Amino acid sequence: MIESDRLEQRGVRSEILLVLGVSLGSSAIYAILNIVNRLTYVKPLSQQTATLNPTVVADRPWLDLLYQLAGILLGVVPALLAVHMLRRAHDPLEVGLDASRPGGDAVLGVGLAALIGLPGLGLVWAARQLGVSAQIVPEALGDHWWSVPVLILSAVENGVLEEVVMIAYLLTRLRDLRLGWWTAIVVSAVIRGSYHLYQGFGGFVGNLVMGLVFGYFFRRTQRVMPLIVAHSILDIVSFVGYALLKDHLGFLS
Template sequence: MTRAASLRTATTPGEALAVVALCFGWPILLSVQAVMAGFPVRQGGFDDLGALSIVIYEIAFALVAVTLLRSRGYDVASLRPRPTWVDSGLGLVLALAAGMAGMLAMAAFSAGQPEQPIADMMRRSTIGAPMVLLMAVVNGTFEEVFLLGFLMRGLKERGLSIALGTMMLVRVSYHLYQGPLGACYVFGVGLVFGLFYARTGRLWPAVLAHMMWDIVPFLR
């Protein structure tokens, strides 16, 4: 048996927890703190320095997580998104479908809701276009590689409900800082991404769709 054939893509609960803690632990903690503090205005908006810190954080912890997984016999090469023209086209369609799902999820709970923290953050944002693009590329790749490519795929042997539910719990938990409606939007988008990936096993369309929805809010 070759080394490539002996590598695995399934994960254990302990390994999954370790990778989630590495990649998403700090964002989850900050989101929970924002909720407990009542979404303070001092969250501020997005700026170049803040976006750069996100990029550095995600690249650094991605390298740590990949190193850990490789040392444990995980097939890290299988986590790499593989762009094709077909999958790029699917990504555009997926972005539209996910955006619609997110909007519907928000609409279901929007009655009587005050202005959401994410709206205030966007209004205060001063980030430049080059940094928006860089953050979208890194963030979209980082999140979908570890949420879909690692976590959801790794837990699929335990059943779709476990794999999808765990992925959704992690995804929504580190977006809580956006407010209730922002979390609903992320839930809708994440659900479409997860169901698409469960059905097709294609990672690049979700990565591309995520990149697009990281860019669109800054188009003004």
């Protein structure tokens, strides 16, 4: 029995590393390399730019649209993989990955978005003033009929990918390894902050705090759907709001 348990634990550890390795774990590694590159570049970090939704093919909008849609669809695949692996040991209902409470999940999601988003805007401004963050450009798709719908889809993709992998999957599997709740939450939050380092240290701190809040919420409720809603709202406001109001956001510079 002891040997069987040891083999099972080893299998869970390998599974976690593989899921992270094909998703947000690899993003964290690249983001760490990116911040090293930024810090050793000739320009100060505060004078550099991080673009979140860039144009791929500027001179052929129809092809750029196909690139954007392909990126969104493929971006959801790691979340589907995480759900697939999670279902081998747990019912998705255990982590609140269902649509049984749409109204309650929506209300909680809006509340969480307000809780994170309003202080987050102040953090963005403070990080820019301190010179510890690059200038974040939430979108650079240009003025096309499809720009706003693509930005909304991109925001939802981010919400699904990050909350399914970093909360529903990772916290559950870390708990299967008998890690304490707060240890698991901190590990998840640090990884979340790390793959935002390409934005500078402001992005790291802001997303670390977001990971701690979201992890605590999941511990208390065992529901991930409100987190997906909240994350999607935050990114929709950021992406679409910037696209519509970028000429009036000089105070963030």
